[in-house]
Amino acid sequence: MSAPGEFRFVSRDRRVREDRRFVAGRGRYVADIERPGMLHVALVHSPHPAARILSIESQAALALPGVRLVLTGEQLAAAVEPLMNGLDTPHVQRYPMAVGQARYAGEWVAAVVADTRAIAEDAAELVEVAYEPLPFVIDAEEAYTPQSTPVHEKHGSNVLLDRTFVWGEVEEHFAQSDHKLALRVTWGRNSTVPIETFGVVASWDPWSDTLDVWASIQMPKYADQIARALRLPGNGVRVHYDVDVGGSYGVKRGIKHTVLVGHLSRLLNRPVRLIEDRLENMRSGDAHGPDRIFDVEVAFNSDGVVNSMKMRALDNAGAYAGRAPFQLGKPIGAIVGPYRIKSVRYQAVSVTSNKAAQEAVRGFGQAPTNYAIESMMDRVAAHVGIDRLEVRRRNFIGADEFPYLIPSGTRYDSGDYHTVMDKVLAHVEWPALLAERDRLRATGMLAGIGVAACLEPSGGNSSFEPLLNEKNNTTTWMESVRINVDALGTVSVMIHTTSSGQGHETLASTVVGEALGLDPDKIRVVRPDSLASLPGNSPVGSRMAIMMGGAAHLAAGKLIDKCKAIAAHQFGCADEAVDYASGSVIERATGRTLAWADLVGVAHRNHHLLPDGMQPGLEATHIYQVPNASELPVDGRIQMYPCHSFEFHMTLVAIDPILGKVEFRRYVIGHDCGVVINPHIVKGMTLGGIAHGIGAALMEEFVYGEDGQMMSQTFMDYLLPSSHEMPHVEIVHHCTPSPLTVLGQKGSGESGYLGAPAAVSGAINDAVAPLGLRFEKLPIRLTKISDAVAAASPKQDRTL
Amino acid sequence: MSAPVTVELNVNGATRTADVEPRTTLLDCLRDEMKLTGAHAGCEHGVCGACTILLDGEPARACLMFAVQADGYRITTVEGLAPAPGELGIVQDAFCETHGMQCGYCTPAMVLTAHALLARNASPTREEIVEAISGNICRCTGYGQIIEAIEVAARRLAVSNAGVEGAP
Numbered sequence: 001m002s003a004p005g006e007f008r009f010v011s012r013d014r015r016v017r018e019d020r021r022f023v024a025g026r027g028r029y030v031a032d033i034e035r036p037g038m039l040h041v042a043l044v045h046s047p048h049p050a051a052r053i054l055s056i057e058s059q060a061a062l063a064l065p066g067v068r069l070v071l072t073g074e075q076l077a078a079a080v081e082p083l084m085n086g087l088d089t090p091h092v093q094r095y096p097m098a099v100g101q102a103r104y105a106g107e108w109v110a111a112v113v114a115d116t117r118a119i120a121e122d123a124a125e126l127v128e129v130a131y132e133p134l135p136f137v138i139d140a141e142e143a144y145t146p147q148s149t150p151v152h153e154k155h156g157s158n159v160l161l162d163r164t165f166v167w168g169e170v171e172e173h174f175a176q177s178d179h180k181l182a183l184r185v186t187w188g189r190n191s192t193v194p195i196e197t198f199g200v201v202a203s204w205d206p207w208s209d210t211l212d213v214w215a216s217i218q219m220p221k222y223a224d225q226i227a228r229a230l231r232l233p234g235n236g237v238r239v240h241y242d243v244d245v246g247g248s249y250g251v252k253r254g255i256k257h258t259v260l261v262g263h264l265s266r267l268l269n270r271p272v273r274l275i276e277d278r279l280e281n282m283r284s285g286d287a288h289g290p291d292r293i294f295d296v297e298v299a300f301n302s303d304g305v306v307n308s309m310k311m312r313a314l315d316n317a318g319a320y321a322g323r324a325p326f327q328l329g330k331p332i333g334a335i336v337g338p339y340r341i342k343s344v345r346y347q348a349v350s351v352t353s354n355k356a357a358q359e360a361v362r363g364f365g366q367a368p369t370n371y372a373i374e375s376m377m378d379r380v381a382a383h384v385g386i387d388r389l390e391v392r393r394r395n396f397i398g399a400d401e402f403p404y405l406i407p408s409g410t411r412y413d414s415g416d417y418h419t420v421m422d423k424v425l426a427h428v429e430w431p432a433l434l435a436e437r438d439r440l441r442a443t444g445m446l447a448g449i450g451v452a453a454c455l456e457p458s459g460g461n462s463s464f465e466p467l468l469n470e471k472n473n474t475t476t477w478m479e480s481v482r483i484n485v486d487a488l489g490t491v492s493v494m495i496h497t498t499s500s501g502q503g504h505e506t507l508a509s510t511v512v513g514e515a516l517g518l519d520p521d522k523i524r525v526v527r528p529d530s531l532a533s534l535p536g537n538s539p540v541g542s543r544m545a546i547m548m549g550g551a552a553h554l555a556a557g558k559l560i561d562k563c564k565a566i567a568a569h570q571f572g573c574a575d576e577a578v579d580y581a582s583g584s585v586i587e588r589a590t591g592r593t594l595a596w597a598d599l600v601g602v603a604h605r606n607h608h609l610l611p612d613g614m615q616p617g618l619e620a621t622h623i624y625q626v627p628n629a630s631e632l633p634v635d636g637r638i639q640m641y642p643c644h645s646f647e648f649h650m651t652l653v654a655i656d657p658i659l660g661k662v663e664f665r666r667y668v669i670g671h672d673c674g675v676v677i678n679p680h681i682v683k684g685m686t687l688g689g690i691a692h693g694i695g696a697a698l699m700e701e702f703v704y705g706e707d708g709q710m711m712s713q714t715f716m717d718y719l720l721p722s723s724h725e726m727p728h729v730e731i732v733h734h735c736t737p738s739p740l741t742v743l744g745q746k747g748s749g750e751s752g753y754l755g756a757p758a759a760v761s762g763a764i765n766d767a768v769a770p771l772g773l774r775f776e777k778l779p780i781r782l783t784k785i786s787d788a789v790a791a792a793s794p795k796q797d798r799t800l
Numbered sequence: 801m802s803a804p805v806t807v808e809l810n811v812n813g814a815t816r817t818a819d820v821e822p823r824t825t826l827l828d829c830l831r832d833e834m835k836l837t838g839a840h841a842g843c844e845h846g847v848c849g850a851c852t853i854l855l856d857g858e859p860a861r862a863c864l865m866f867a868v869q870a871d872g873y874r875i876t877t878v879e880g881l882a883p884a885p886g887e888l889g890i891v892q893d894a895f896c897e898t899h900g901m902q903c904g905y906c907t908p909a910m911v912l913t914a915h916a917l918l919a920r921n922a923s924p925t926r927e928e929i930v931e932a933i934s935g936n937i938c939r940c941t942g943y944g945q946i947i948e949a950i951e952v953a954a955r956r957l958a959v960s961n962a963g964v965e966g967a968p
Contacts, residue, residue: 015896022904023892023911025838025878032837118821195842195850195939196905246840246905247939278843501902501940680899680945687942688902715847715937723930723943752942 009514010743011676016506017521018499027244030199030216035271038201039068041261042120044110044127045284046102049354049708050136050151053100053129056110061123066115068268070127071260073097073109080259081229086323087161088471091154092352094320096256102131103151103319104354105709106283108256113264113272136354136708140293140316143351151319151352160317161325161350161468165332165636167407168343173308177299181383185375186777187368187757189291189316190700192361192692193720194500196246197276198254198285204265211262213239218248218500219255220537223530229259230266237262239530245500249692249753250360250540251287252500253323282718283710288702289361290327291316294372304384304391306339311372312347315365317358324358325350327365329464330541333410333640334366334455337373338417339395344407348468354708362692363456363750364541367757370454371778374758377453378765388762389425392453393418399736409637410457411628412644413738413746415672417453420734421648424670427732428650433666437652440665441770446655446789447665450763452755453648456673457641458747459740460541461629467638477626479547480534481555483512485618487604489597491516492524495548496533502544502749503681510677511549511743515556517582518596534623542747543626545677546643546738551624553742558620566602567594569611627740643738643746645673649690649759651727655767657793660786662698662764664727669755672734674746682748687729689752695721696753697760701779768792807867811836812880820867827851829867830877838878838908842937849936852909853877859913859935878908881915890960891915891953900949902940909936914950922961923954 021027046053058070077099085092093099097108110127114120135149142148143158150157174180200215211232215222217239227237245252257274265272276285297310313331317324328348335344361367381391397404399416406412433449440447461477482494493508505525513520537543560580567585568575571592578585583596594602602609603618610616628642648670654663669686676682699719703711712718737744757778764785765774771792775784804819811834818833827844830836830853842850844863851862854876881889888896891914901907910933917924917932924932929950930943938946 016899018904019896019899019901020888022901022907023878023888023895024882025836025908027904027907029837029840029905031831031841118823193939194903194905195848195937196840196903197842244904247903249939275841277841278845501904503902681902684899684902684941684945687944688938688940689942691942692939714845715843716845720848720937720939721942722934722937723947724934726943728926729942729944 007514009510009520011679013679014510016503016678016680017509018503018505028242029196029244029246030201030214031275033201033214033243035201035203038271038273039113039115039268040117040120041264041272041274042112042117042124043108043280043284044112044124044129046098046105046107046109048102048131048133049105050134051102051131052134053098053102053109054132055130057128058110060126061112064119064123064126066119067112067123069113069264071111071264073099076260076263079263081231083229083255083259084225085321086326086465087321087469089155089160089321092152092160092321094322096260104356106356107319108284111260111264113268138353138355138704138708140291140314140351140353143316143353144314144349151354158351158353159349160321160352161328161348163468164345164347165408166345167637170308170310170343170345173343174299177307178302179383180297180299181379182297183376183379184776185294185372187290187292187371188701188778189288190696190702191287191289192249192251193282193718194247194249194252197278197281198252198257199275200254200258200261201271201273202258202261202265203271204269206269209236211237211265213237213258213262214243215239215254215258216243216245216252217254217498218245218250218252218538218540220540225255226258226262230262235531237530241496241498241527241529241533243498245498248500249362250364253359256286278715279713282702283356283713286357287359288318288356289358290365290368292368296372296376298376298380300380302384304380304386304394306341306380306395308343309341310345312349314349314351316353316355317350318353318355320357322357323360326464326468327360329468330364330640331366331369332408332464332467333457334644335408336406337370338397338453338455338646340397342407355704356710360540362753366457366750367693367696367754370452370754371758371761374452374454374762378762388451389421393421410640413642413740414736415644415646416734416736417646420646420670420672421453423732423734424648424650424668427730428666428668433652436665440654446657446767448653448763448765448767450651450759450761450766451649452758452762454755454758456542456645456647456747456750456754458542458645459546459626459642460537460543461626461641463629463638463640467633473632475630475632477537478623479536479551480621480623481508481548481551482534482621483555483559483619485600487600489600490522491518492526493552494526494528496528496536497538499539502539503678504539504544504548506678506681507544507548508552511552512556515553516559534621539749541641542749545745545747546741547624547626549677549745550742551622554624555620555622558622559618562618562620563599565611565614566599570594570609642740643674645746645748645751647671647751647755649755651759651763653763653767655764655785657789658786660782660789662782667727668730668732669752670732670734671751672736673748673751674735674738675744677745683731685748686731686752689750690729690756691721691726693753693756694725694760696778697757698779698781805868807871809870809875810873811875812877818867822866822868824867825863826865826867826870827862830862836877836879840905840908850906850909852912852936854912854916857916857919859916876912878912881911890956891918894953894956895949897952898945898948900941900946906936906938910938910946914953917950918954918957922958
């Protein structure tokens with residue numbers, strides 16, 4: 001962490017302002033929004049993984065008192081545009097509900113609107129759908145074969161993306177290396193599964209031609225996408241950003257939900273609400289994460305130095321494309337992790353299958369990639385017989401090598417990986433930790449230590465879009481903040497997004513308070529609706545500390561410039577002859593001062609005292625473009641996210657060999673995300689990310705049966721870490737400021753999750769290595785461990 | 801669907817009535833009929849604990865019982881905790897002190913669970929806190945700052961109770 005002495009409010013132990021309303025139960029979530037005359041939606045789902053829809057009979061449903069409408073997928077498709085695809089795959093069309101054919105078990109087929117949710121659900125059961133089951137495919141490798149049944153017949157195959165990048169002299173480096181090895185690791189399909197499901201209320205006003213939307217949303221360009229799909233002008237949609245979002249971590253993109261209820265509201269001229277129940281959320285909400293098989297080949301020297309890597313990532317996107325294939329693109333910006341790997345061949349393959357569609361999940365594909373890279377480093381270390389830490393040390397990019405250009409075209413901004421690792425080793429007293437592992441082993445437990453060193457690319461842009469889709473030439477990725485000082489001298493800051501727990505009100509007020517030298521607690525943060533908002537891209541890609549923080553700081557700088565100009569005009573001196581400090585402007589030579597109240601007074605009430613041509617009022621706006629990323633790709637290389645946080649995980653686990661239960665005895669993370677704006681927020685993100693990563697490593701998976709049905713449909717099948725599963729985590733801080741950002745800050749929203757799965761997997765594999773076992777697929781459930789240990793142990797050891 | 805029945809519930813010290821279908825859960829009744837929206841629906845099958853309320857002082861899942869079953873109990877929701885509008889209770893304030901939340905969705909349930917724990921155990925160990933909140937899933941925090949909040953609250957309650965008779 002940075003020396004807090006540099007700052008008055010930034011990096012200081014200050015409360016998070018949002019918390020007051022939450023502890024009082026006064027959060028305002030979408031399910032708390034009530035509109036007069038509001039109607040409710042329930043969905044009818046396909047029971048088949050693939051089936052032609054022969055007929056939909058809704059008379060019995062409509063006969064139920066209180067039922068207003070039954071809408072089929074076909075009727076909806078006739079009235080709206082298809083939802084946006086990320087890739088140029090025009091024949092993989094997606095509408096909110098199935099049109100003619102259902103493509104996964106649970107897909108929406110029809111919607112029922114009624115006076116209450118309960119009546120809508122009753123009626124949904126009365127809708128009769130006749131299906132003709134079709135062949136289906138669940139497995140990604142099968143889907144990748146030419147003979148598999150295409151999920152979208154018109155597309156001709158299941159391959160959405162199959163692109164091979166070669167960065168550097170891969171074959172040469174492989175030929176020159178002493179050793180090569182190959183490994184396969186698999187990342188199971190999980191998701192962030194927020195405790196609040198997705199929900200949306202839409203209200204069409206035919207007298208002003210406006211669609212008002214309240215939603216539990218975290219999505220860039222949300223209002224634009226709704227307008228486009230509903231064939232409304234952009235200014236015909238008003239998204240209310242003053243809705244608290246009950247967790248998202250990437251997935252709350254609910255575009256299909258919103259287009260559906262927006263259209264229903266337009267048809268019925270009534271507000272319409274759709275709140276997912278838990279089954280709806282997990283099976284039909286299209287919010288699953290990456291589902292990925294990595295085949296890795298690595299070339300390295302006898303000293304453990306890695307020269308080159310070949311990686312194929314095969315991702316099972318599910319039934320529709322959406323933005324899922326881009327989650328193979330974003331990790332290109334950190335494809336070598338924190339290591340000095342000279343060349344890479346990367347084959348990114350995304351296939352459709354008859355599983356639910358994917359959505360963006362925390363890290364946008366980076367956590368699985370980090371798991372593959374770290375598994376590879378452990379294997380290299382084992383192969384050359386050198387300690388895992390030493391192998392990492394030898395491969396780390398040095399602190400003096402930044403900015404460091406990796407083979408795929410991204411420059412890492414800054415870092416000091418050796419120091420962070422060394423601080424963690426000192427903190428755990430490495431020899432003592434090893435001794436503790438061995439002591440546990442001597443008691444008959446399986447015990448292992450896992451390590452993971454990985455990057456959190458942050459700042460967020462969409463460079464993967466033009467990289468993977470040449471029809472997309474987007475290089476702009478901005479965030480905006482407006483500051484207004486009213487005539488009484490109080491400050492309001494406008495931010496233009498919803499938040500899902502990131503503390504953006506605290507972020508904006510802290511940064512503006514720091515810049516203006518005013519108490520952040522007296523600064524109000526306001527969220528205008530989308531029609532009154534400046535452009536932004538929502539809190540994705542670990543970007544808001546950098547981007548909202550940057551916009552806030554730069555807007556404050558403009559405000560200061562105006563204050564200085566006003567004062568200099570009063571003093572009759574040049575703007576350069578005055579300083580701004582804590583709300584006052586002082587003439588350097590004379591000490592003459594114009595205080596805040598006077599500055600505000602001149603700006604608001606004394607036009608005769610303003611410099612010529614200056615607008616009255618005291619307001620500033622900044623629209624901030626993401627640093628260091630404004631180019632289109634060249635030869636398959638591009639600058640992905642600008643900033644790179646680093647984390648080094650180390651964990652000691654003990655496993656009862658009969659139960660297979662993994663117990664954490666120690667969990668330490670060394671974390672460097674540059675200058676921290678609010679330490680409580682960063683700590684929470686780190687701990688929460690680790691919890692999420694432990695879930696991915698040990699428990700969480702959306703499992704599909706051979707019949708194509710999703711089997712983990714409740715929280716009794718899809719297990720989330722509780723306080724019992726979560727270790728006490730020790731955080732070791734380090735601060736390498738980013739040279740690219742206003743305060744030296746980097747992102748931290750994905751931290752923890754990006755390395756925990758690799759560290760936990762490494763620890764388990766260290767524990768079972770003496771038995772000759774290795775787990776190469778996540779999650780590593782306790783039954784998997786106990787079964788494998790039992791099978792590997794001599795028979796007498798298994799008898800109790 | 802069947803005919804509505806009138807329920808009479810003791811909520812946060814006041815008697816409230818509502819006409820609900822017999823199948824209406826206590827959670828839906830509190831939220832939709834009584835406009836007490838601090839209790840949240842998370843899974844509606846009794847696992848996540850976001851709907852936790854106190855029933856005679858003990859945490860209970862409002863999604864797993866019908867409103868008609870709650871007759872005769874003292875119900876406490878998060879709305880009943882603040883001593884005055886705009887003023888936080890000690891436990892609520894401790895959650896703010898340590899930032900024992902992020903999105904806030906599980907928070908009212910966590911705060912109520914902490915209240916119940918501290919009412920029966922004034923100085924819980926870390927393990928006892930972990931056990932007490934293990935029925936409440938938080939997806940944001942990894943629980944660390946929630947545990948710290950309850951530790952802080954326990955210390956402050958002890959001071960408060962020692963100093964002022966009848967303090968919360």
